Amino acid sequence: MNNEDNQSDRRKFLKYGFLAAGLTVVGGGLQKVLSQDKDKDAGKKVKVMTTDGKVIEVDDAHCKAAQSCCSPATPEGARQGIPGKKFVMVIDLSRCGHELKCQHSCQRYHHLSGMNVWLKVFKMQEGEHTAPYWMPKPCMHCDKPPCVKVCPVSATFKREDGIVLVDNTRCIGCRFCMAACPYSTRSFNWEEPQLLNETTGVVYSPETGFPQKKGTVEKCDFCPDMLKQGKLPHCVTACPNGVFFMGDLNEDTVSNGAETVRFSKLIKDKGGYRLNEILGTEPSVYYLPAVKRLFPFQDPLPGESNEDKEKKG
Amino acid sequence: MENKERKELTETEAIDLLHELNEDMLPKKFGIVGNSWTALLVIMLLTGIYCYINQIRNGLSITGMRDFVFWGIYISNFVFFVAISLVGSLITAVLYLLKVEWRAPLSRISEVIAVSAIVFAGLIIIVDMGRPDRMINMALHGRIQSPIIWDVMVVSTYMTLSFLLLYFPLLPGIAFCRDRLKGIPKWQHKMYQILSLGWKYSPQQYAVVKKAITILSIIIIPVALCIHTVTSWLFASTYRPGWDSTNFGAYFVSGAFLVGSGGVVAGMYILRQFNPAYKKYLTDMHFDKMGRLLALLALVYAYFSINEYLIPAYKMKGEEAGHLNELFTGYYAPMFWSVQFFGMILPILVLMFKKGRKPLPMFIMAVFVIVGAWFKRYLIVIPTMSFLPVQEIPEAWKHYSPTFQEWAITGGSLAGALLLITLFVRFFPIISVWEVAEEKGVSHDIIYTHLHEGNEK
Amino acid sequence: MILFTHIYTKEMKNNQQNSIVIITRFKAILASLLLGAFALSFNVAVSQEAKKATSKLAFKMRLSSILTNGIRSVKANLSKMEDGKTVSVENLASPIRLYLSEVKKYDPSNGTGLISKAYINREGEGEFEFPDNFNKVTSGMHEFTFIAKLESDSLYQDVEKEVTVSDAKLTIEYNGKDSIKTATACLVEWKGKEYVPVKEGELKLCIKRAFNFLPFGPNAPSTDENGNVSGELPLDVPGNANGTLTIAARLEDHETFGTLEITKDVPWNILPKVNKEHGRTLWSQGDNAPLLLVISSLVIITVIWGTIIYLIYLLTRVKKFGKMP
Incomplete structure (x- = not known):
């Protein structure tokens, strides 16, 4: 065997290894085939001891099988959306302490590499004498999305459940959507993305957004793969302060994990608003003003989050 | 006016004039200047192609564009090409329909510029795409709601119409080359044979050509307006300050007519230098007329520019203010004011005077107009993205500067367009003999019966 | 309102580098595991890389029992410390085995008491699903001790955790x-x-x-x-x-x-809101474009391209006249 063959074999081998390793529930099936556990447990009866001291045998439990409803959809299937739902997000600016946990979690779970950041946290100060505050900014998932309007090939689309996604198997890379988006939420893969190994061999779905592709646009997707499973998006669960609320407008409830509240009441009580209402884009993201703040506003050094500062101090 | 009155030509005079015209217009082999010019263009084009292959391999990361300034000189160059190509419809169609007679020797020059520019407009926009391999998606999944689809449709339509508008009046010229050019390579003769469509100077054929030109002249005008208006909508349909303007369509179209006319003037001058015989047809009178036209177009453009900049500047809405300050006094100010002065104000001032409308000053003004127009497009496309407040990003990302490879590709496309024009001049008559003959008062009968007589002579 | 703002932080980048490093390490370890398992020969570089990872990683496991509508399940949450932060374990390849025992009567060596196993997902969570006859088998029990074990994983240390719940x-x-x-x-x-x-x-x-x-x-x-x-x-x-x-x-x-x-x-008589039917809009997919737009563009295209086709026909006329004597 010459060196080159050896290399490619190794690569192939590693690829399958990672496929197995990168398992979530989905990978489970393949894992079974590849892992050595198979021989040990398969088809075996296991013994359980009951209260009265009898040992009885039950069927071997299997790892939870992937349910078809919950695996990320194909590019065609992803256009449908979850029937009857209308997802909204509420971001409570009064709780944001710029710890960037949301951003890290988003990057990690979407396997984002390079400079593409889907969820940005800005320091906002609109006038000289207005108060500064931190503003996390995901995609607004507008109900009248300007980006979708201008897409020449329906690569970005609006789903029935309110989510705007990008299909990077169809995108032609004209970047018109980036020009059209008044919130600048979109990023472009200028070069071949440095795919993290976990994504090797993973089948692309617009619902997860990875593996990324060179020459295509990507953006925050509201984690529809999680929503499908009844789970909250990664930024919501990662935030230690409960800044992000996610929910279904049709059932008038949003949740940040710890608290679950009526959407209409939350907006009414705290004076919720949307960004740039004047543009008529009808965002699905609502903001609660930065009043009665959880943290005093602290401007970190450039390129440093408040969290880092605390660690140093 | 007196000088416009047609001289009565006797039949012999007319026939002689026709023959002289034919001799003058036959394309000739290039000398050392022509050949080195062609070689230069080929080298530039090949460099551009090489860099483009590199871009396909490595992605658009080889350019200076990033998420903040995501459209660069490819797009501004595209707008430039579209703009300059509009001249075909102006000189050939508008002036034809207005029966402006002095346009006859200029029409083919303008049409060649139009065709080559629009061809490279189509190519450079593909260069800008992240995934040119998926172009077919536009056909498979095209959305009629997208201005890009409108642009694809009007560009391809305008390209077809421009080509036809070049081709129909050229038929007698091709036939004449076929019949008269001796000692040319076989393939060249074969090319003339195929392209001439069996032209035999018959009155019926002339009738068909005339009919086609009339139809084309009418239909190309709305399409030409569409093509540049739709191109302006690529910007105006967004919310970005500096692009979000209802004035954009008219502003773009008026700018396009200006740069296109500049292109024709430059072409006229270069042709005269290149072959002194053309001086007989591209006379000082033509320069004078074009000078007046150019001054008028520059004034119209100035009008729309004032609308475009002064009214937002009067209000200074928050975001507009950022953009305008950057143009008026900020980073882009030197370029902005040079472009306004050299590309618009100076030509107006110079062309007001009769002396300014002599060939050489005209040529200089035309070059100013063209170069100014290129950078004007740069100023329309780029600053609107790069003035925006951005937080904590690499310094290099804040201002866009095109990379060498990007310049090379853009330069390659410009060279490519010039190469098409050059090759056309090398192989085809650049001035339409029969149209000039008509202008000079040679009657149709004589043209139909004697145009081909060069053969027997 | 500032619309177009972007942010990148240094910290962001550092974090990514860290995760890449970890993944690279993991790659090496996994490679060596698979090496052994398949007893295949690979080039030296891999095994050298693999040698670097001698000590296994520690992590914490939290077990929780959930009884939903009479159906019992157990969940495991795995977390570890990474640069002073608690992060979820997302790359555990081996399954966690769950045993049921009252007072340590389970025996992992022969499988006694094993009732389920689960793989951890990317959020560091695993849910154990129980056999169908679990309720029947345990109908007499009023206290459950669940023991979760991770054994001989190539990357992580062995961990055992138990939780006891009463009925x-x-x-x-x-x-x-x-x-x-x-x-x-x-x-x-x-x-x-x-x-x-x-x-x-x-x-x-x-x-x-x-x-x-x-x-x-x-x-x-x-x-x-x-x-x-x-x-x-x-x-x-x-x-x-x-x-x-x-x-x-x-x-x-x-x-x-x-x-x-x-x-x-x-x-309940209040139904959830129903999503508005948007019909043909500017932001619909191509096949659902506003009719007025479709019709007007079709008309324009037909007129212009009809003329172009006529003009091409005229070209053929030129050719035809050329053939006539």
Whole structure:
């Protein structure tokens, strides 16, 4: 065997290894085939001891099988959306302490590499004498999305459940959507993305957004793969302060994990608003003003989050 | 006016004039200047192609564009090409329909510029795409709601119409080359044979050509307006300050007519230098007329520019203010004011005077107009993205500067367009003999019966 | 309002580099594991890389028992420390095995007591699913000790964690006859021979929603001497699309009982809002474009391209006239 063959074999081998390793529930099936556990447990009866001291045998439990409803959809299937739902997000600016946990979690779970950041946290100060505050900014998932309007090939689309996604198997890379988006939420893969190994061999779905592709646009997707499973998006669960609320407008409830509240009441009580209402884009993201703040506003050094500062101090 | 009155030509005079015209217009082999010019263009084009292959391999990361300034000189160059190509419809169609007679020797020059520019407009926009391999998606999944689809449709339509508008009046010229050019390579003769469509100077054929030109002249005008208006909508349909303007369509179209006319003037001058015989047809009178036209177009453009900049500047809405300050006094100010002065104000001032409308000053003004127009497009496309407040990003990302490879590709496309024009001049008559003959008062009968007589002579 | 702002932080980048490093390390380790498993020969570089990873990583496991509508399950949450931060374990390849035993009677060596195994997902969570006959088999049991074990993983240290829960039951009743609609939940536990009410249990009344439970009733619920908690349902809350509302009672992370949950669908006449039909809009897909736009563009295209086709026909006429004598 010459060196080159050896290399490619190794690569192939590693690829399958990672496929197995990168398992979530989905990978489970393949894992079974590849892992050595198979021989040990398969088809075996296991013994359980009951209260009265009898040992009885039950069927071997299997790892939870992937349910078809919950695996990320194909590019065609992803256009449908979850029937009857209308997802909204509420971001409570009064709780944001710029710890960037949301951003890290988003990057990690979407396997984002390079400079593409889907969820940005800005320091906002609109006038000289207005108060500064931190503003996390995901995609607004507008109900009248300007980006979708201008897409020449329906690569970005609006789903029935309110989510705007990008299909990077169809995108032609004209970047018109980036020009059209008044919130600048979109990023472009200028070069071949440095795919993290976990994504090797993973089948692309617009619902997860990875593996990324060179020459295509990507953006925050509201984690529809999680929503499908009844789970909250990664930024919501990662935030230690409960800044992000996610929910279904049709059932008038949003949740940040710890608290679950009526959407209409939350907006009414705290004076919720949307960004740039004047543009008529009808965002699905609502903001609660930065009043009665959880943290005093602290401007970190450039390129440093408040969290880092605390660690140093 | 007196000088416009047609001289009565006797039949012999007319026939002689026709023959002289034919001799003058036959394309000739290039000398050392022509050949080195062609070689230069080929080298530039090949460099551009090489860099483009590199871009396909490595992605658009080889350019200076990033998420903040995501459209660069490819797009501004595209707008430039579209703009300059509009001249075909102006000189050939508008002036034809207005029966402006002095346009006859200029029409083919303008049409060649139009065709080559629009061809490279189509190519450079593909260069800008992240995934040119998926172009077919536009056909498979095209959305009629997208201005890009409108642009694809009007560009391809305008390209077809421009080509036809070049081709129909050229038929007698091709036939004449076929019949008269001796000692040319076989393939060249074969090319003339195929392209001439069996032209035999018959009155019926002339009738068909005339009919086609009339139809084309009418239909190309709305399409030409569409093509540049739709191109302006690529910007105006967004919310970005500096692009979000209802004035954009008219502003773009008026700018396009200006740069296109500049292109024709430059072409006229270069042709005269290149072959002194053309001086007989591209006379000082033509320069004078074009000078007046150019001054008028520059004034119209100035009008729309004032609308475009002064009214937002009067209000200074928050975001507009950022953009305008950057143009008026900020980073882009030197370029902005040079472009306004050299590309618009100076030509107006110079062309007001009769002396300014002599060939050489005209040529200089035309070059100013063209170069100014290129950078004007740069100023329309780029600053609107790069003035925006951005937080904590690499310094290099804040201002866009095109990379060498990007310049090379853009330069390659410009060279490519010039190469098409050059090759056309090398192989085809650049001035339409029969149209000039008509202008000079040679009657149709004589043209139909004697145009081909060069053969027997 | 500043619209177009972007942010990148240095920290962001560092974090990515870290994760890449970790993944690279993981790659090496996994490669060596698979090497051994398949007994294949690979080039030296890999095994050298693999040697670097000698010590295994430590992590914490949290086990929780959940009883939902009488069906028991166990969840594991895995976390580890990374640069002083707690992060979830996302790259565990081996399954975690779950054993059931009262007072350590389980025996991993021969599989006694093994009832389930689960793989950890990317959020560091694993859910053990029980065999179908679990309830039947354990019907006599009133205290459950679950032991979760991770053994001989190539990357992580062995861990064993146990959780013990006692038997308790939840019921929920709904009274929707009056204009005020109420729900009452009851919590009982097994004491000696029978189920007896639990006092002062933090039993929450709530409505099941897409992601979570929307609480209603008392702010700080506590069961009375009969083990009951009552609450008034909000009358304007939208229900499910099929004309029901899913009400629930939850006892969360109780130290003796674990998490208990019961749900019940009750008739409800407020339907959830229905998504607006947008029809043909500018932001629809291509096949759903506004009719006016489609028709007008078709007309324009037909006129212009019809003319172009006619012009091409004229070219053929030129050719035809050329052939005529």
